[in-house]
Amino acid sequence: MTVHPRLTAVFEEVLRRNPGETEFHQAVREVVDSLGPVIDARPEYADAAVLERLCEPERQIIFRVPWVDDSGVIRVNRGFRVEYSSVLGPYKGGLRFHPSVYLGIVKFLGFEQVFKNALTGMPLGGGKGGSDFDPRGRSDAEVMRFCQSFMTELARHIGEYTDVPAGDIGVGTREIGYLFGQYKRITNRYESGALTGKGVEWGGSLVRTEATGYGTVLFAEEMLHTRDRSMAGLRVVVSGSGNVALHAVEKAQQLGAHVVACSDSHGAVLDEDGLDLDLLKQVRLAERLPVRAYAERRPNARYSPDARVWDVPAEVALPCATQNELTAADAKSLIAAGVLAVAEGANMPTTPDAVELFQNERVLFAPGKAANAGGVATSALEMQQNASRDAWTFDYTEQRLADIMRGIHDRCAATAEEFGAPGDYVVGANIAGFTRVADAMLALGVI
Ligand SMILES: NC(=O)C1=CN([C@@H]2O[C@H](COP(=O)(O)OP(=O)(O)OC[C@H]3O[C@@H](n4cnc5c(N)ncnc54)[C@H](O)[C@@H]3O)[C@@H](O)[C@H]2O)C=CC1
Numbered sequence: 125m126t127v128h129p130r131l132t133a134v135f136e137e138v139l140r141r142n143p144g145e146t147e148f149h150q151a152v153r154e155v156v157d158s159l160g161p162v163i164d165a166r167p168e169y170a171d172a173a174v175l176e177r178l179c180e181p182e183r184q185i186i187f188r189v190p191w192v193d194d195s196g197v198i199r200v201n202r203g204f205r206v207e208y209s210s211v212l213g214p215y216k217g218g219l220r221f222h223p224s225v226y227l228g229i230v231k232f233l234g235f236e237q238v239f240k241n242a243l244t245g246m247p248l249g250g251g252k253g254g255s256d257f258d259p260r261g262r263s264d265a266e267v268m269r270f271c272q273s274f275m276t277e278l279a280r281h282i283g284e285y286t287d288v289p290a291g292d293i294g295v296g297t298r299e300i301g302y303l304f305g306q307y308k309r310i311t312n313r314y315e316s317g318a319l320t321g322k323g324v325e326w327g328g329s330l331v332r333t334e335a336t337g338y339g340t341v342l343f344a345e346e347m348l349h350t351r352d353r354s355m356a357g358l359r360v361v362v363s364g365s366g367n368v369a370l371h372a373v374e375k376a377q378q379l380g381a382h383v384v385a386c387s388d389s390h391g392a393v394l395d396e397d398g399l400d401l402d403l404l405k406q407v408r409l410a411e412r413l414p415v416r417a418y419a420e421r422r423p424n425a426r427y428s429p430d431a432r433v434w435d436v437p438a439e440v441a442l443p444c445a446t447q448n449e450l451t452a453a454d455a456k457s458l459i460a461a462g463v464l465a466v467a468e469g470a471n472m473p474t475t476p477d478a479v480e481l482f483q484n485e486r487v488l489f490a491p492g493k494a495a496n497a498g499g500v501a502t503s504a505l506e507m508q509q510n511a512s513r514d515a516w517t518f519d520y521t522e523q524r525l526a527d528i529m530r531g532i533h534d535r536c537a538a539t540a541e542e543f544g545a546p547g548d549y550v551v552g553a554n555i556a557g558f559t560r561v562a563d564a565m566l567a568l569g570v571i
C-alpha cells in the first residue's frame with residue numbers, strides 16, 4: 125500500500141520525537157497506513173493538523189511509586205498515566221502492572237484506546253496507565269501497599285469527569301479494590317464513577333469481568349456470519365489464560381465451539397477433549413497457578429513448555445494475551461491448517477507481517493481496537509449505572525454488550541466498504557474511529 129506523503133511526514137516526525145518507543149511507532153504506523161483515502165476525501169483534517177495533534181498525547185504523567193515489601197525492604201517502581209485524548213469524553217482506559225511496562229507501551233495502548241473508544245460510539249476519551257510493578261508472586265498485603273502508593277499520586281489526576289482508569293494485564297478486581305479504597309480515603313468521596321472494573325458489591329457492573337472476552341467472540345461470530353458460517357462446531361485456540369482469554373473460552377463454548385488450547389507466558393495446554401473451563405478458572409483465578417497445573421489435573425491434556433497455541437490446527441484463533449505474540453511464522457501455521465477467522469482479544473497481538481498474511485489469504489481478521497472494545501464499552505455501562513445509582517441485571521447488560529459489538533462490527537464493515545476496502549476490518553476500524561475523533565477535534569478548535 126502506498127502511503128500518502130502527508131501521512132509519511134507525520135510518521136517520520138513520530139519516529140523523531142519518540143525514539144526507542146517501538147510499540148508506539150507500530151501502533152501509529154498501522155493507523156497511518158489506513159488513513160490515505162480519508163485524508164484525500166476530507167482535506168479539512170489535514171488543514172487542521174488533526175493527525176499531528178493525535179500523535180501527541182494531551183498529557184503524560186510519570187511518577188515514583190515507593191512501597192514496603194513483606195520483609196521490610198523499600199521498593200521503588202515507576203508509575204504512568206498517559207491522558208491521550210479527551211475530545212469525546214473523560215480519558216478512559218486501563219492500568220497495566222507488568223515488568224515490561226515503560227512509556228512506549230503505555231503510549232501505544234493509549235493511542236489504540238482513543239480509536240477503540242471512539243468506535244464504541246460512547247462518550248469516552250482515551251488514556252492508559254500502569255507500572256513496571258510485577259504482582260506475580262507478591263502477597264495480597266504487598267499488592268495492597270503498592271496500589272495504595274500508586275493511587276496516592278494518581279488520585280490527583282483522575283475523577284468521574286476527568287480520567288477514569290480500569291484494569292488491564294495484572295490489574296483485576298483485587299487491584300481495583302485496593303486502588304478504589306485508597307482513592308475514596310484520599311478524596312473523602314464515594315465517587316464510584318472514578319474507576320471501573322469494581323466488584324459488583326461496591327459499584328461494579330455485572331458482565332464487566334466477562335465483557336472483553338465475550339465481546340471478542342461476538343465480533344468473531346459477526347464476521348463469520350458474513351461468510352454464512354458461525355462459531356458452532358468450529359475448533360478454536362486461545363492464547364493466554366487471564367481475564368480476556370478465560371471469558372473468550374466461555375463465550376466460544378456457549379456458542380457451541382470446541383476450544384482445545386490456551387497458554388500462559390510459560391507454555392501451552394492442548395486438551396483435545398475441549399477445555400474444562402471450571403477447572404481452568406479454579407487453577408488460574410482461584411489458585412493463581414500456571415496453566416501447567418491444569419494439565420496435571422486433566423487426564424488427556426498435554427502441557428508443553430514454551431509451546432505456542434498457534435501450532436495447533438484451528439478454524440478460529442483468538443490472541444488474548446499480549447502485544448506481538450502472533451508472528452508471521454505463526455500466521456503461516458494457522459493458514460496452512462485452514463484458519464477462517466482471527467479476532468484480537470489482546471491489544472496489538474498480531475505483528476504487521478502476520479496481519480498482511482491473513483488478509484492476503486482472505487482470513488477474516490478483526491483488529492483489537494474493534495474486537496476487544498466490549499471491555500471498555502461495558503465500563504461505560506458501569507459508569508452509566510453509577511451515575512444513575514442503578515444496578516442492571518446480567519441479561520440486560522449482556523444484551524447491551526451484544527448490541528454494541530454488532531454496532532462496532534457493522535460500522536467497521538460499512539466504513540471499509542465506503543473507502544474502497546471491503547472486508548478489511550483494519551481499514552474500517554481505523555477510519556471509523558479516526559473520523560469520529562477528528563470531527564470532534566474540528567468542532568472544539570485548536571486545543
Ligand atoms: N482486561 C480488559 O478488559 C481488557 C484487556 N485487553 C487486553 O487483553 C490482553 C490480556 O489482558 P487481561 O486478560 O486483562 O490480562 P490478565 O493479566 O488477566 O491476563 C494476561 C494473560 O496473558 C498471559 N501472557 C502474558 N504474556 C504471555 C505470552 N507471551 N504468551 C502467552 N501468554 C501470555 C498471562 O499468563 C495471562 O494469562 C492485554 O493485551 C490487554 O491489554 C484489551 C481490552 C480490555
Ligand SMILES: O=C(O)CCC(=O)C(=O)O
Pocket residue numbers: 216217218219237240288289290291292320471496497499500501503
Ligand atoms: O475498561 C476500560 O476502561 C479499559 C479497558 C482497556 O484497558 C482496553 O480496552 O484496553
